[in-house]
Amino acid sequence: MVLTTEWQLLSHPVLSRFQHELWVCQLNSPDPHVSGNKALKLKYPLQQALKEKKAGILTPGGAFSNHLVATAAACAQLGLSSVGLVRTDQLDQHNPSLKLCLQLGMQLIAVSRESYRQRDTPEWQQHWQQQFSDFLWVPEGGTCDAAVRAVSEFPLGQTPAGQADWLISAVGSGGTLAGLIRGAGPASVVGIQVVKDSGLRDKISRLAGNVTNHWQLQQALHLPGYGKTDRKLWDFCCGIKEQGIMLEPIYTGKALYSLLQLIEQGQLSVGRRLSFFHTGGLQGLAGLAYCGLIPSTDSGQ
Ligand SMILES: Cc1ncc(COP(=O)(O)O)c(C=O)c1O
Secondary structure, rough: OEEEEHHHHOOOOHHHOOOOEEEEEEEOOOOOOOOHHHHOOOOHHHHHHHHHHOOOOEEEEEEHHHHHHHHHHHHHHHHHHEEEEEOOOOOOOOHHHHHHHHHHHEEEEEOHHHHHHHOOOOHHHHHHHHOOOOOOOHHHHOOOHHHHHHHHHOOOOOEEEEOEEEEEEOOOOOHEEEEEEEEOOEEEEEEEEEEOOHHHHHHHHHOOOOOOOOOOEEEOOOOOOOOOOOHHHHHHHHHHHOOOOOOOOHHHHHHHHHHHHHHHHHOOOOOOOEEEEOOOOHHHHHHHOOOOOOOOOOOOO
């Protein structure tokens, strides 16, 4: 899959005040549903599935998962099948993300929340692998060592103006940040954690491997929690859109908003070049509008 990077210099009063230069890096493929960190995280599993002549990819995800949609789209492009194990009691035919997965040819299977909690255990994976023995297993969010390797190879630090001092990304399952840490070179890394997960720091350290790069994990600040948004955050995303950068409030919008708060609190030294990874996920806007969390006219879908 051919990937293209697009860099944009962001202006914001907080950045000017603290003399920071902030570059937003968008990573696109010809398919709009395979962008950002998903395009990287799926790269090697897709190659492996093709090389080993697998029927396709088998993977779990939430009912509005960006990862499921990206997997469905990438598999469809490459002539692979895809199966999504969806954390839900019942498949909602009107859910825009699930509708998209189905349109892209993904087979969806509803998995109760209770069962889904076991998703990282070998027993749970074996259970599903036995039913889809010809499929390659990809963990939730696409986070696996191959994904970390692909992200580590991505030159997020090399902005059009030169080497960045800080690399910044939203953090969910941790694979993206682990890759950025592994490949950071001279830059430091800041992850903005948008989920509650006390084990995330250890998981990221483990995934990143034996690295000595400087990195930190910050909880997204003063916001309503994972999968939630509020008017202030949505207004922030709409404001950034005026500069031609579309964000969604669950990952990229929340992370950028929180980053500006951290800067305002003086938590990053003044006058630095920052590189913010736009990790994609714009398909999620339709789901937020469907759930009434943002105005439907604003979803851009
Ligand atoms: C749009 C978007 N950004 C960031 C992330 C976080 O990436 P990771 O799960 O690798 O931490 C995700 C996760 O799934 C995502 O969908």
